[in-house]
Amino acid sequence: MSITASLSRLILQAKANAPLWKKAFFSVLGILVGINLFLHPHHAHFAMETITGFWAIFGVCVCVAMILVLKKIIFILINKPEAFYDRSE
Amino acid sequence: MTGLSNFIHPALGFIALALFLPFVRENKIWRWLLPIPGIIAIMGVMSMQDGTYGPLHWLGLNMVLGRVDKLSIIFAHVFAIEALVGMIFAMHVKDKLQHIAAALYIAGGFGCVFSGDYVTLFLFWELMSVASTFIIWLARNKRSTQAGFRYFIFHTMGGLFLLGGVLLRYADLGTFAFTPVSPGAANYYDWLILLGFCVNAAVVPLHAWLPDAYPEATVTGAVFLSAFTTKTAVYVLARGFSGFEILGVMGVIMAIYGAAYATIENNARRILAYHIVSQVGYMVAGIGIGTAMTVDGACAHAYAHILYKGLLFMCAGSILYATGTAKLTKLGGLASRMPLVMICYMVAAVSISGFPLFNGFISKNITITGAALSHHTWLALGMEIAAVGTFLSVGIKLPYFAFWSKPEYTGEVKKLPRNMYVAMFMAAFLCFFTGVYPQALYRLLPFPLEYEPFAPWQVLSSLQLLGFTGLGFYICRKIIVPHEGRNLDFDIVYRFVGWVGLFLAKYPVALIDDWWTSVYRRIGLAGLLRMAKGSSIFDAQGIDGVVDGTAKSVLGLGGILAKVQTGKLSDYVGLSALIGIGIIALVYFMR
Numbered sequence: 001m002s003i004t005a006s007l008s009r010l011i012l013q014a015k016a017n018a019p020l021w022k023k024a025f026f027s028v029l030g031i032l033v034g035i036n037l038f039l040h041p042h043h044a045h046f047a048m049e050t051i052t053g054f055w056a057i058f059g060v061c062v063c064v065a066m067i068l069v070l071k072k073i074i075f076i077l078i079n080k081p082e083a084f085y086d087r088s089e
Numbered sequence: 090m091t092g093l094s095n096f097i098h099p100a101l102g103f104i105a106l107a108l109f110l111p112f113v114r115e116n117k118i119w120r121w122l123l124p125i126p127g128i129i130a131i132m133g134v135m136s137m138q139d140g141t142y143g144p145l146h147w148l149g150l151n152m153v154l155g156r157v158d159k160l161s162i163i164f165a166h167v168f169a170i171e172a173l174v175g176m177i178f179a180m181h182v183k184d185k186l187q188h189i190a191a192a193l194y195i196a197g198g199f200g201c202v203f204s205g206d207y208v209t210l211f212l213f214w215e216l217m218s219v220a221s222t223f224i225i226w227l228a229r230n231k232r233s234t235q236a237g238f239r240y241f242i243f244h245t246m247g248g249l250f251l252l253g254g255v256l257l258r259y260a261d262l263g264t265f266a267f268t269p270v271s272p273g274a275a276n277y278y279d280w281l282i283l284l285g286f287c288v289n290a291a292v293v294p295l296h297a298w299l300p301d302a303y304p305e306a307t308v309t310g311a312v313f314l315s316a317f318t319t320k321t322a323v324y325v326l327a328r329g330f331s332g333f334e335i336l337g338v339m340g341v342i343m344a345i346y347g348a349a350y351a352t353i354e355n356n357a358r359r360i361l362a363y364h365i366v367s368q369v370g371y372m373v374a375g376i377g378i379g380t381a382m383t384v385d386g387a388c389a390h391a392y393a394h395i396l397y398k399g400l401l402f403m404c405a406g407s408i409l410y411a412t413g414t415a416k417l418t419k420l421g422g423l424a425s426r427m428p429l430v431m432i433c434y435m436v437a438a439v440s441i442s443g444f445p446l447f448n449g450f451i452s453k454n455i456t457i458t459g460a461a462l463s464h465h466t467w468l469a470l471g472m473e474i475a476a477v478g479t480f481l482s483v484g485i486k487l488p489y490f491a492f493w494s495k496p497e498y499t500g501e502v503k504k505l506p507r508n509m510y511v512a513m514f515m516a517a518f519l520c521f522f523t524g525v526y527p528q529a530l531y532r533l534l535p536f537p538l539e540y541e542p543f544a545p546w547q548v549l550s551s552l553q554l555l556g557f558t559g560l561g562f563y564i565c566r567k568i569i570v571p572h573e574g575r576n577l578d579f580d581i582v583y584r585f586v587g588w589v590g591l592f593l594a595k596y597p598v599a600l601i602d603d604w605w606t607s608v609y610r611r612i613g614l615a616g617l618l619r620m621a622k623g624s625s626i627f628d629a630q631g632i633d634g635v636v637d638g639t640a641k642s643v644l645g646l647g648g649i650l651a652k653v654q655t656g657k658l659s660d661y662v663g664l665s666a667l668i669g670i671g672i673i674a675l676v677y678f679m680r
Contacts, residue, residue: 063561
């Protein structure tokens, strides 16, 4: 399939430009908070929502906390070898 | 309104397919039959009018096979679409049994959605349970066999809760009618029925069957499994138990629990299975809060979820089909080798995460906004936390470690059959279409809805939340790397019960059995021999000639029975279901 081939080429090109994508990603994040300076909710569902960048802080904090708690504590407690249940036979 | 005027039960086409398939030999012919029941079902659902159709009087019961209203139509609508997409995805599979199991499973789903009484509901409920067990078993490996047994036993237990509740309710009220229960006036039997429903809705801690069994199912079967069992349960909950405050809390717990497990899971299909728990959590929460808006949100989310979750399972299944593994630790860098699968996966991933322009954005925000507007602020906040977890695990982690990360997967990538691509494109298109044109979905909702999904603030806050979740991943990208292993979950409880049972069967029971056998040999057998001596004298007197023919036929029957007794429990389950259906049919026609 030629579509697949050209798509593959595009993807490999994109991969080579990784630093550029990183810059683009950070600028998008900046723009999102920037817009928030001018755009506020009419009827805030949560009182904190009126603070500029609340959802940005919420997103990054919850995400980092989730990864740390789950991967560094919970995972170590509940992870067993793949064949853990097979021993019963 | 009665009669069959404009109501063709969508299950009929699938039952016909299941009955017809064994008789067609040529694969080239029968595979084109697979999408037909789905097409008929879509047309049937679109032309349905509200009303009650096809009441049956059976064993002195009034059974309603066709209760059609907005609530049943929205579920039937998406069931029909997913049945078509799933069947197209499975067209290359040469194992007829898989298609038969899938068709019966889908028929069970439709039967539940249109059932107006608990007897009909229970019959189709159990049909789904048996057929879905076969979908798992037909992966035909040791793990799937074992997982299938656990799945079947757990669902049988759930079915018994439901049956017990239904019978006790009948004893009290004298009716099997399936009507809403008001939260303040729920009786003990209502709670029993609710418990039965909660098993199928995978409500934590009754959920462990799902991430245990679904990843072991066949590549194509998992697509159906992801759509029907849990969403049928969501439908019956919406029908019967809307406004039960406890469901609101349990739903949010499910939403966070599923996302959390998905974050630390390694097997791609198990990540997706945990995300069924998470996404069904939103629906259960919406039903539990029980305002018109949150019930609408639950229905819309079920509709959207079936489309994108089916697509996610198709893409993960494609990876499994092409590379032979679904473990993230063994994958990586597949983007350039399976670009179309990657694009379809990303469409589904942004849909489930709730990106603007995709269907999850609409349905998830209806539920969350509805929760916030009815002053369930903490529940709404819990759902936002789960949204972060969803994007983190399904939207970033899974595709990153399957498609982009290093070291790259260097093994063989098998070519996918064309029908798999067709099905994935269809599902991807629908995820996008309902995302940009939500009015198509609004029209199907059970309650009128005043909600503007693309309000600027809504779009901005969603983008901020998701974008900065991405930043969180970027910060922790070295920590979240997946690891091999199996994470303990509540299934350890019933596995433990199983081990104890096995131990008892192996030692004490075996001991008693030994002992009994020797007693029997000494006493029982001696008595039998004496009796035999007596009868052989009688036999010799001339019965021989008369009975000769009978003996021969008994011998023949014995041979057939011996063939049936394969010693495989899976065969017995199938056989007993078949005999059950036979008896039901016989009673109906002989009456």
